[in-house]
Amino acid sequence: NEPPPEEPPKPPPPEPPEEYPPAPPPEPPLDPPKPPPPDPPEEYPPAPPLDPPKPPPPPD
Structure with a gap:
């Protein structure tokens, strides 16, 4: 069995979005x-x- 090809390093996960304040009702x-x-x-x-x-009325 051949060794599996080396996978390129995965990019880091994206940063979580900043927490927005809850929308007012x-x-x-x-x-x-x-x-x-x-x-x-x-x-x-x-x-x-x-x-x-x-x-029109008739003339007199």
């Missing part, structure tokens, strides 16, 4: 969440017919 919103607006109706009612222009 998120502040609760002042206003309670508003409910979503109601869905608009899919079909709108037809617009009322426009009144035809009135003819």
